Amino acid sequence: MTHPVSEPLPAPEAKHDYVEAMFDAIAPRYDLLNSVLSLKLHGRWRHTAARQAELKAGDRVLDVCTGTGDFACELGRWVGPTGEVIGTDFSKEMLRFGEPKLAKHPNVTLQWADTQALPFPDAHFEAVTVAFGIRNVADTQQGLNEMARVTKPGGRVVILEFNRPTNPVVAWGYGLYQRLMPAIGGMISGRRSAYVYLPASIDAFHSREQLKTLMETAGLHSVTVTDLNLGTVVIHRGIKK
Numbered sequence: 001m002t003h004p005v006s007e008p009l010p011a012p013e014a015k016h017d018y019v020e021a022m023f024d025a026i027a028p029r030y031d032l033l034n035s036v037l038s039l040k041l042h043g044r045w046r047h048t049a050a051r052q053a054e055l056k057a058g059d060r061v062l063d064v065c066t067g068t069g070d071f072a073c074e075l076g077r078w079v080g081p082t083g084e085v086i087g088t089d090f091s092k093e094m095l096r097f098g099e100p101k102l103a104k105h106p107n108v109t110l111q112w113a114d115t116q117a118l119p120f121p122d123a124h125f126e127a128v129t130v131a132f133g134i135r136n137v138a139d140t141q142q143g144l145n146e147m148a149r150v151t152k153p154g155g156r157v158v159i160l161e162f163n164r165p166t167n168p169v170v171a172w173g174y175g176l177y178q179r180l181m182p183a184i185g186g187m188i189s190g191r192r193s194a195y196v197y198l199p200a201s202i203d204a205f206h207s208r209e210q211l212k213t214l215m216e217t218a219g220l221h222s223v224t225v226t227d228l229n230l231g232t233v234v235i236h237r238g239i240k241k
């Protein structure tokens with residue numbers, strides 16, 4: 001049982017520009033809102049997802065849709081000083097608010113790039129990750145194709161993303177919580193529309209099974225699906241062929 005969110009999402013052809021402008025606008029309050037809306041649990045989810053990338057010292061990692069770089073910095077801890085993490089995003093403002101974090105993470109760099117057209121050669125990274133980003137990419141399949149393309153054979157693609165809980169009682173409670181998001185997000189960010197978009201985009205996103213199929217179409221195998229936080233947050237992990 002879910003509570004459908006009535007406000008419309010942008011039309012598919014408008015989504016790319018809509019999302020870029022939205023994240024530019026909420027960038028100053030993005031980190032604060034992440035902590036408030038996740039009750040500070042997002043750090044733990046990132047840690048669990050990073051473990052699934054099976055990184056070792058010296059690995060080269062790409063984190064797409066990196067936003068203000070929190071997941072990139074988490075990954076930086078796993079690859080050590082000889083490793084390298086590149087975080088990419090198409091919102092210049094999100095990247096700008098991430099830059100100060102890099103002082104404590106010298107093995108992490110941030111750069112502008114569209115996930116649908118990554119400026120890296122084929123088979124370049126040991127792991128490619130995305131946290132709460134793939135739902136926002138206008139063409140999910142194209143984003144996944146690009147993530148898989150730049151991953152080395154045997155490398156891992158890890159996706160941390162919201163999804164709909166399968167337990168009906170949890171789904172009912174989560175529906176109520178989703179209805180509070182616009183009020184809380186609007187109050188803190190001053191952009192209510194972004195926090196109307198958030199629950200609506202979760203409702204409209206691919207199911208666990210659909211996302212797994214899209215990953216397989218992108219050339220990933222042995223895809224695993226792990227539920228976190230009562231099934232409201234999900235990790236998909238696939239291996240590049």
Ligand SMILES: C[S@@+](CC[C@H](N)C(=O)[O-])C[C@H]1O[C@@H](n2cnc3c(N)ncnc32)[C@H](O)[C@@H]1O
Nearest residue numbers: 023065066067089090091114115131133136137
């Ligand atoms: C919800 S934020 C997640 C940020 C970060 N990964 C985190 O875990 O906090 C989603 C990010 O995806 C970015 N994004 C969406 N579509 C994109 C695309 N096609 N190319 C690059 N970045 C994109 C947005 O600019 C935004 O920073």
